[in-house]
Amino acid sequence: MPLPLLGLFALIMLLLAFRGKRSALFLSFISLAALLLVSTPLVANLIIKNNESPALAFNSLKQPKIDKIVVLGCDINPNTALSANNQLGNCALTRLVEGIKLAKLYPNAQLIVSGGGYQKVTNSSLMYNTAINLGINKNRLVQNPAAMDTPAEARLLAPTLVDYKVALVTSVLHMPRAKDLFNAQGVEVITAATDYHNFAVLPWHKQLVPNAQALHVVTQYSHEVVGKAWISMRRWIDPEAL
Known part of the structure; x- marks a missing residue:
C-alpha cells in the first residue's frame, strides 16, 4: 500500500x-x-x-426482477456501547444503504449481508441489525458471518445463489474483482456498485x-x-x- x-x-x-x-x-x-x-x-x-465506471451502478429499468441482493462486508469499528450502525465504517454503511434501497425496490428479494469480523462482532451482524432498524423485515435477511475476504464470500454464498437473479453490492473499485470471483463460482451477478468518488x-x-x-x-x-x-x-x- x-x-x-x-x-x-x-x-x-x-x-x-x-x-x-x-x-x-x-x-x-x-x-x-x-x-x-x-x-x-x-x-x-x-x-x-x-x-469507476457508471455502468457498474445498478439500473432498475433494466432489471424487472431480482431474487437475491448480496451486500459484501467492509470496515467495522466494534464498540458494544454503540448502536449497530455506529459500529459500521463509512464503506460498510454506503454498501448497506445501497442494499436496503434495492430491497425496497424489490420487496420479494432476499437481502444477504456478508462479512466476518473480530472481537466477537461481525460485519454481517452489524448490517443485519442496522437493516432491521431501518425497516427491513428480519425474515428477508440472511447473514454470512464466516467469510473473512471476498473469495470466501463467493465460495460460501455460491450454493445459495446459483440459478437466481443476484444483485451484487460492493464498492465500485472492488466490483470487477468481486464479480470475477462470483462468476468463477458459477454465479452470474448484476452489478450494483457504490462508493464512487470524484x-x-x-x-x-x-x-x-x-x-x-x-x-x-x-x-x-x-x-x-x-x-x-x-x-x-x-x-x-x-x-x-x-
Missing part, C-alpha cells in the same frame, strides 16, 4: 544517507515526493477515473493539496491491483484455486 511502502522506503534511504550513501538522499526524496503526489486529489482522480469537482487549488481521503482512495485502488495479481497467480498455479 502507498503509505507504508513509500514511507518505509524513504526511512530506509534516510538511514543509508546518514551512513554516507548520498544517492539514498535522492531516492528518499523521490519516495516522499511520490507519496505526496498520490495523496493529492488531482493525481488520485487521474488514477481512479477510468476504474475529486475533479474540488476547486483547482484544493486538488493540489495532499489530503487523507485522496490517499485512502489510492490505497483502495492499490489493494485491488494487488488482489487481482494474487488471484491471477493463484489461478496460474491452480486453475481451480479461486
